[in-house]
Amino acid sequence: MSISPRLRRVVQRTAALLAAGVLLGSLPATAQAPASEAAVLAATFTDDFTGPAGAGIDSSKWHFETGDNVNNHERQWYTSGTNNAALDGQGNLVITAKKENPGNYNCWYGRCEYTSARLATQGQFTQTYGRFEARMKLPRGQGMWPAFWMLGADIGSVGWPNSGEIDIMENVGFEPNTVHGTLHGPGYSGAGGIGAAYNGPNFSDDFHTYAVDWAPNQIKWYVDGNLYQTRTPADLNGNRWVFDHPFYLILNLAVGGYWPGDPNSSTVFPQRLVVDYVHVTSSGTAGNTGRITGIGGKCVDVAGANTANGTPIQITDCNGNAAQNWTVGGDGTLRALGKCMDVSGGSTADGAPVQLWDCNGSGAQRWAISGARDIVNPQANKCLDATGNSSANGTRLQLWTCSGTANQKWTTP
Incomplete structure (x- = not known):
């Protein structure tokens, strides 16, 4: 044939x-x-x-x-x-x-x-x-x-x-x-x-x-x-x-x-x-929407489901609410509650806090998801990181030098 x-x-x-x-x-x-x-x-x-x-x-x-x-x-x-x-x-x-x-x-x-x-x-x-x-x-x-x-x-x-x-x-x-x-x-x-x-x-x-x-x-x-x-x-x-x-x-x-x-x-x-x-x-498939999970199986969450600029992004128990519903944007953004995951002040330093902010197209809101399950901010060449390697509810997310540790590994929609 x-x-x-x-x-x-x-x-x-x-x-x-x-x-x-x-x-x-x-x-x-x-x-x-x-x-x-x-x-x-x-x-x-x-x-x-x-x-x-x-x-x-x-x-x-x-x-x-x-x-x-x-x-x-x-x-x-x-x-x-x-x-x-x-x-x-x-x-x-x-x-x-x-x-x-x-x-x-x-x-x-x-x-x-x-x-x-x-x-x-x-x-x-x-x-x-x-x-x-x-x-x-x-x-x-x-x-x-x-x-x-x-x-x-x-x-x-x-x-x-x-x-x-x-x-x-x-x-x-x-x-x-x-x-x-x-x-x-x-x-x-x-x-x-x-x-x-x-x-x-x-x-x-x-x-x-x-x-x-x-x-x-x-x-x-x-x-x-x-x-x-x-x-x-x-x-x-x-x-x-x-x-x-x-x-x-x-x-x-x-x-x-x-x-x-x-x-x-x-x-x-x-x-x-x-x-x-x-x-x-x-x-990470552009347009997909769902939860992002990390260390301890916890979900990436907008604290208090608050839509105000500057609201901390944290990990906590998965609960299925809108504050844990993230969309992978075709422009490299990660979005929830109509706003973008953002590095505070556009910082590239270790420990820079990650927050919710109006989407503005800046490098502070661009993320690359690698095959090794890192979520990387290319502007800083640093990884999304659960502070202190902790899986406790309310642990704040930050930027940190990529190290391959469990607190920097994520499963995206």
Whole structure:
């Protein structure tokens, strides 16, 4: 029996989730995760590249970054339009590197010999923490350099590498069986980046999934659901961890450069990076409403069900009233009684009290829910915390440096 390419990919994705243990049913009966520990994933960015053959990218999600790259001594010119990036009509985006004789663009070394494409979500989509995944079939040949990666959204103000860079997947053509995941930041950039390699099959022969799970002070890398690297601030040799703020996505296919080297007579053109999908998720489903429970099974509660600005937020016995009915907002807010969970005075200090306040769109009211069940205020890069590790009724909630302790773990609607 034959099935459509789209249905085949759905089956393959389900198999990958089972292999990764994302679906609870994939766990052995003796290892079922308790419901209180099951992370609910909400899609925050999805592109399945559906559309007719020859169609361009979805400009509401991506834009082209054009030109050459002197810093890496890459040899391509990145174009816009459909010449080097288009849908194939089978649910894929195809980024094509072409050899131009002679080229129509002036690169750093003269007339460009190659063209390709680079897509980014800067100014369109950013996120702090979550799962970032793409399913791709890589090009092959000396000089090819495909990448799926992220840059800190503050790059325009702080520059690179202070903005941070998370390379989810890079491959260089002379290593067809190896992909790399790397962090770049102040004191560990370029050739000094902190990372690891994953050795597997020839990645240009078929589609594979490449992902990171990013939580406060921890990033994990996966290929086809296989965890191969975990990085924390302890890996940075005393340098600064800069992965605590919004990042945006980049997909590109470079040709040549310091790392891959230039194409040679063995390289066949055109070469294609075929992308089945790009998915970004976070924990906590936007729009869901219900209780938030934490240490001791207690509920997050607005003290006295008082709607006044500044009312303390606490934990107490669950009672089902409106003061314990929280909505996960699509804008990153947590709302109850028509108002928002807020850090008093916009503070980023340990011990800053959490309160109810009119929703105002400020960073003090933004929360990111990680797969590890932390509720993080990205502005402070600190966690929602039950004061004193207490589960007593009336325990006030505050901000505190994320530590992974029970008083910082929450189950959200």
